[in-house]
Amino acid sequence: MPRLARKFFRTIRLLPVLVVAAGLLLTVRAGEFAGGIEIGGTTVALAETKSEAPVKAAPVQAARAPEPKEDDSFDPVTRFTDEELDLLQDLAKRRQELIAREDEIDARNRLLDAAEARIDTRIAELQEIRTTIEALVRQYDKQEQAELESVVKIYETMKPKDAARILGELELETLLGIMERMKERKTAPILAAMQPARAREVTEELARRKTVDLTSARAAGG
Secondary structure, X not given: OOHHHHHHHHXXXXXXXXXXXXXXXXXXXXXXXXXXXXXXXXXXXXXXXXXXXXXXXXXXXOOOOOOOOOOOOOOHHHHOOHXXXXXXXXXXXXXXXXXXXXXXXXHHHHHHHHHHHHHHHHHHHHHHHHHHHHHHHHHHHHHHHHHHHHHHHHHHHOOHHHHHHHHOOOOHHHHHHHHHHXXXXXXXXXXXXXXXXXXXXXXXXXXXXXHHHHHHHHHHHO
């Protein structure tokens, strides 16, 4: 048999053997991959046929919505309606009017306070003048009273006829002022010496004044 033919038949006999060997090798490699790969003396598991316990999936948290941020670009003109803007403008105008009115009232109050201060000063001055006048009047009254008492004593020492003649010529108020201060026992002879009409007038006025004095005294005493 030629050499080429022998080599061909030898190759045909080796093919089944190589096929079987390749199948065995693939089976062994599949088992190694199923059990793991040994790297540096450590076997790393690639897959497990059975799981001892089911693996629970981690709960998925709901995505938290971002908090709204404050809008720094606040524009009041664009945030209000026309009616609201008109109302705000009207309120601002009213506020200005109230402020002006308040300032006007404050100014008037200051003027009134100044006027009251001047009036109080004037009243104090008038009160002082009144006090001075009253003091002068009292002093004059005392002086007049002293002079009148002196005149009364003069008429009391005069003869009734002479006193009646002089007193009858005086004004009624002056005559009454003197006769009121004289003792009654002195006035009776003087009135008897006067003219009847004059004496009657003086007597009636003296009696009226005494009645008024008595009525006033009773009213004051209750």
